[in-house]
Amino acid sequence: AQKITQTQPGMFVQEKEAVTLDCTYDTSDQSYGLFWYKQPSSGEMIFLIYQGSYDEQNATEGRYSLNFQKARKSANLVISASQLGDSAMYFCAMREGPKDGNNRLAFGKGNQVVVIP
Amino acid sequence: DSGVTQTPKHLITATGQRVTLRCSPRSGDLSVYWYQQSLDQGLQFLIQYYNGEERAKGNILERFSAQQFPDLHSELNLSSLELGDSALYFCASSVGDTVGADTQYFGPGTRLTVL
Numbered sequence: 001a002q003k004i005t006q007t008q009p010g011m012f013v014q015e016k017e018a019v020t021l022d023c024t025y026d027t028s029d030q031s032y033g034l035f036w037y038k039q040p041s042s043g044e045m046i047f048l049i050y051q052g053s054y055d056e057q058n059a060t061e062g063r064y065s066l067n068f069q070k071a072r073k074s075a076n077l078v079i080s081a082s083q084l085g086d087s088a089m090y091f092c093a094m095r096e097g098p099k100d101g102n103n104r105l106a107f108g109k110g111n112q113v114v115v116i117p
Numbered sequence: 118d119s120g121v122t123q124t125p126k127h128l129i130t131a132t133g134q135r136v137t138l139r140c141s142p143r144s145g146d147l148s149v150y151w152y153q154q155s156l157d158q159g160l161q162f163l164i165q166y167y168n169g170e171e172r173a174k175g176n177i178l179e180r181f182s183a184q185q186f187p188d189l190h191s192e193l194n195l196s197s198l199e200l201g202d203s204a205l206y207f208c209a210s211s212v213g214d215t216v217g218a219d220t221q222y223f224g225p226g227t228r229l230t231v232l
Contacts, residue, residue, distance in 0.1 A: 045207060102172060
């Protein structure tokens with residue numbers, strides 16, 4: 001069963017506008033972590049932001065914020081003031097537990113974002 | 118730069134061959150992870166090592182094996198290669214904490230092409 005769902009089609013966003021990327025997850029664990037990574041066309045995976053299941057505040061890192069709605073099992077990424085360099089594929093990932101030090105990440109299929117000037 | 122290094126960056130080989138991918142984790146990280154990214158399967162977890170010991174196993178084929186050495190670098194060995202093994206292979210590392218984020222930082226990847 002798919003644990004992370006990212007279903008939005010490719011998105012075009014105007015420079016300086018905000019964009020929201022949807023992510024829903026499925027887990028029966030009480031303790032888990034949610035991550036967002038960025039993969040530009042060059043291929044590397046860049047860590048953006050983390051939200052723990054017990055964190056009461058939504059995570060923020062610079063222009064990135066995470067809209068965490070635990071009851072709905074969603075962890076949407078918001079990128080404010082988009083820049084041309086934000087054009088990339090964005091992946092949502094979940095780590096269940098950890099259990100016995102098993103910190104594996106399950107990734108969604110990704111959201112493609114293209115920022116246009 | 119994440120601090121995780123992977124070599125080689127690109128690898129082109131033929132079916133039936135064997136290759137070794139190498140990864141050096143960030144300084145201070147004890148856990149190493151291997152992931153495979155392909156168009157049809159997306160990003161899939163393969164295996165995790167912690168301080169030299171296997172910690173978790175995912176969708177890793179029997180033709181694939183890995184190890185983590187005393188200096189904490191890791192190698193992923195792929196043998197009897199098939200066309201379908203063509204993919205981007207990532208190594209990631211983390212401190213290996215059992216609490217908190219224990220964020221994984223990814224290397225630049227090795228792009229394997231099997232002809």
